[in-house]
Every structure is written in C-alpha cells, then in structure tokens.
Amino acid sequence: MKKLFGTDGIRGVAGQFPLDPITIHAVGLALAHHLGDSPRVLIGQDTRESSDWIAAALTAGLVAGGATVDSAGVIPTPAVAFLARAHKFSAGVVISASHNPWVDNGIKLFGPDGYKLPDATELAIESEIFRRLASSTNNQQPATSNLQPNEADRAEYIRSLLAAVPNLSLDGQRIVVDCANGAACAIAPQLFAEFNTNGGGEVLLTHASPNGRNINESCGALYPRTVAAEVVQQHATMGITFDGDADRAMFADAQGNVVNGDAVLLLAARDLAARGLLTNSTVVATTMSNMGLEAALRRSGIKMLRAAVGDKYVLEQMLATGAALGGEQSGHILFTGRSTTGDGLLTALLLLDILHRSGKTLAQLTADLKTFPQIIVNVRVREKRPLDQIPTVAAAIAAAELALADSGRVIIRYSGTEALARVMIEAESEALMHLHANAIAGAIRAELGV
Numbered sequence: 001m002k003k004l005f006g007t008d009g010i011r012g013v014a015g016q017f018p019l020d021p022i023t024i025h026a027v028g029l030a031l032a033h034h035l036g037d038s039p040r041v042l043i044g045q046d047t048r049e050s051s052d053w054i055a056a057a058l059t060a061g062l063v064a065g066g067a068t069v070d071s072a073g074v075i076p077t078p079a080v081a082f083l084a085r086a087h088k089f090s091a092g093v094v095i096s097a098s099h100n101p102w103v104d105n106g107i108k109l110f111g112p113d114g115y116k117l118p119d120a121t122e123l124a125i126e127s128e129i130f131r132r133l134a135s136s137t138n139n140q141q142p143a144t145s146n147l148q149p150n151e152a153d154r155a156e157y158i159r160s161l162l163a164a165v166p167n168l169s170l171d172g173q174r175i176v177v178d179c180a181n182g183a184a185c186a187i188a189p190q191l192f193a194e195f196n197t198n199g200g201g202e203v204l205l206t207h208a209s210p211n212g213r214n215i216n217e218s219c220g221a222l223y224p225r226t227v228a229a230e231v232v233q234q235h236a237t238m239g240i241t242f243d244g245d246a247d248r249a250m251f252a253d254a255q256g257n258v259v260n261g262d263a264v265l266l267l268a269a270r271d272l273a274a275r276g277l278l279t280n281s282t283v284v285a286t287t288m289s290n291m292g293l294e295a296a297l298r299r300s301g302i303k304m305l306r307a308a309v310g311d312k313y314v315l316e317q318m319l320a321t322g323a324a325l326g327g328e329q330s331g332h333i334l335f336t337g338r339s340t341t342g343d344g345l346l347t348a349l350l351l352l353d354i355l356h357r358s359g360k361t362l363a364q365l366t367a368d369l370k371t372f373p374q375i376i377v378n379v380r381v382r383e384k385r386p387l388d389q390i391p392t393v394a395a396a397i398a399a400a401e402l403a404l405a406d407s408g409r410v411i412i413r414y415s416g417t418e419a420l421a422r423v424m425i426e427a428e429s430e431a432l433m434h435l436h437a438n439a440i441a442g443a444i445r446a447e448l449g450v
Helices: 021-035 051-064 077-086 119-134 151-164 188-197 224-233 261-274 291-299 311-321 344-358 391-407 430-448
Strands: 009-013 040-045 068-074 091-095 104-110 174-178 202-206 238-242 249-253 282-286 303-307 325-327 333-335 374-380 408-414 420-427
Touching: 021 040, 021 051, 021 091, 021 104, 021 119, 040 051, 040 077, 051 068, 051 091, 051 104, 068 077, 068 151, 077 091, 077 104, 077 151, 077 344, 151 188, 151 344, 174 188, 174 224, 188 202, 202 224, 224 238, 224 249, 238 344, 249 261, 249 344, 261 282, 261 291, 261 325, 261 333, 261 344, 282 291, 282 311, 291 303, 303 311, 311 325, 311 333, 333 344, 374 430, 391 408, 391 420, 391 430, 408 430, 420 430
Parallel strands: 040 068, 040 091, 174 202, 174 238, 282 303, 282 325
Antiparallel strands: 009 104, 091 104, 238 249, 325 333, 374 420, 408 420
C-alpha cells in the first residue's frame, strides 16, 4: 500500500513531510535512479509561492542522481505530459497541488509516454525514497536553481491546442474565462488572443493575476459558481473555469447554471457518436458520476462504465476497453488520441467546437440531463482508518443503503489527495439524501474528525 503517492502524486503542506527539502531531494534521487542512465527530465509548475523552491530541491536531487533537467516554468500539467512525450524526455514532473489551497503543493510524475505512472511504479519509487531517507544525514541545505524556463514550450503547447480545433470560431460568443490564478494564466491569454485576431468573439479573463497565495481562492473549478455569477453579471454567453494546474475545466451557461463534467461527458459522447468516433458506444465515468448521466447516455444508445475516482483510473479503464471518452464529474475529461491526461484547456476548446458546429447553446445541448439530487459532504479527518471497521460509521452507512435501496447511491471514500472523508449520497428524495449524508458525516466526524 502506497504511503506517499495518492491518486494524483505526492501532496501535502509545503515545507512539511513529505514536502520538506530532505524528502523532496530523496524523491529526485529515487526518480533519477528509477529512470536509468543519464535520464532527461522536464519540470513544470503552478503559481504557488512554494513551487520555486520545491522545483529547485527536486532538481538538486535529480541532478545528484545523474539526470539532466529542463524547466518549462509555470505551465499547465497537461502541457508537461504533452512535451515529455513530444520531446522524448525520460519523465515529466509537475510541481502542483491542483485544486488545493496555496499552502499545499505536490509532485506529479509522468512517464516518457505522457501517461501518469502506474501504481506499481510509484510504489517502487516510494520504497526507494524511504530507503534513501533512512540513510540520509539530514543536512540537506535549501536548494536554488539556475534553470531558465524554455519559453518555446508554452508556444508549442498552444500550437497543439489550436491544431485540435482548426476550424473553431467564437463569433457571437462573449465568454468569461476564470484562470483560478493558477497555471492557466500562463497560457489562456495568448491562446484566446489567437481567436480574437481571427475576428472571433469576446473573451473576458478573470482571476488571472497570481500572487503566489491566491491560487484557487474562491475561484476556479472548485468554485464554479464564481464564474457562473460573472457570466450573468457580464451578460456573457457562457463561462469556463479551470483548476490550479488547468488539467480540468467546469463551465456555466448563459443563465448562470453550472455545467459540470457529467454534462460535458454527455454532449461530447453524443457528438462523437454522431460522427462515428465513439468506440464501442462506451463512455468511462467514475463512481461519483450522477445516475442521471447514465440514464441520458442510455437513451442515446451509449453504455457507461464506472471506474474508481481519479483520472488515472478512468484512463486505465479507457485503455483496457478501447473507449474514446472518459472523465469525472469534477471536470477531468479524457479524449484518447488527443491527450494522455486530463486537459482543461483542450476540453474547453473541444466543447466550444461542439457548440460552434451544432449552432446550439450550452443550455440547449444539456437540457435533457436530469440529475438525481446529490450531495457531497467533506469531513476533515486526522487519520484514514478503514470505515467498515468503525461500528458507528458502518451502521450509518448500512442504514443509508437500506433506506435508499434502488432509489439512490451511497459512496463513501477517502480523498486520495487530502485528509478528507467524502460522503456522497444520491437519491430521488432530497430529504432522505440530507438525512443520511448528515448521519454518516456526523459518525465519521465523531470518530475521526480533526
């Protein structure tokens, strides 16, 4: 069982284990050793104030392990995956904690194929990290890096995005784009300027002034109602919002309704199916996707499979089944053949392309998605004990499952990236949904709460 790596790399409070300088240096050494002789590694990062020194500490470890390191600077996570594959790097590394607050940070690893590393590989690297920590002299000094970001990396990534939608027009669109004060700030202004120079619509950039501490602060994909409100205020036709490292996107229609990953999966699946591109008429979602999505896809003759939460697990099932489309309710959308990981900017452009070709609005394309009432309650925990081994929690879960039976779903899991227990309940009855969500959350809070 992995102890350092979660569902999306190593994550924690910057400066504290496992993101203290000694451990980060050990991560660099272990990764360099795992990659073999004279590896080349590309590093990118988000806008957190801790990203610079973490990148420097990791670089020092990689170089000490015999690696050559290039920097892409501040750049979205999917750009590092794309560049690692395009330029045959031994690995790509992203310093980011995605949607987490600024005090957190993380280390995400990609292989030379642009895919996130398998669990078994992460476990092997993790074992070596602990071995190196055990033999460390604990005198690691703060590292500084003289690496200069390669500005050509951003330009190449932008060209790849534009190539994905060669005939896209934003004419008639007035779009609010929320960059979450994160990595999207390095790409979105130039990317959307390309459409303006071609006589496209109007794009209004918001939350595009990072200061190291305002990433995801009441903005971005974690707070989609922020962009939804701005759409209404600006009389815009739609809104787009990214998370801190821009690997996922959420949307808002002209009426200020949030359009999440489930809705994007629905309209993307129908578009691909209509063009004969939806392999096996199958979409891969997760256990968190709403039952309403499953029903809407079924009406279109499309089968939905469910994977474990985490875009890497969605991708694993996509590759195993040959599915061309998959994603998460939270906004990670994966298109095989176009990207090796979730890419919020690519998703946004492909969605805009669907709207352009259909001649319809976002609200019109998602009008028949009738979702079951759903609630997610996050409980901060001090430890992650097996919930089925805690009698009061197990009893609350069993009671909910019995009461909802065939009229809802109960999904309880620990976050793979934060010290949280997530209680998700979906039900036809909102009253029962709230009753059982609060009961389970209360039991967890009483036993494990901070």
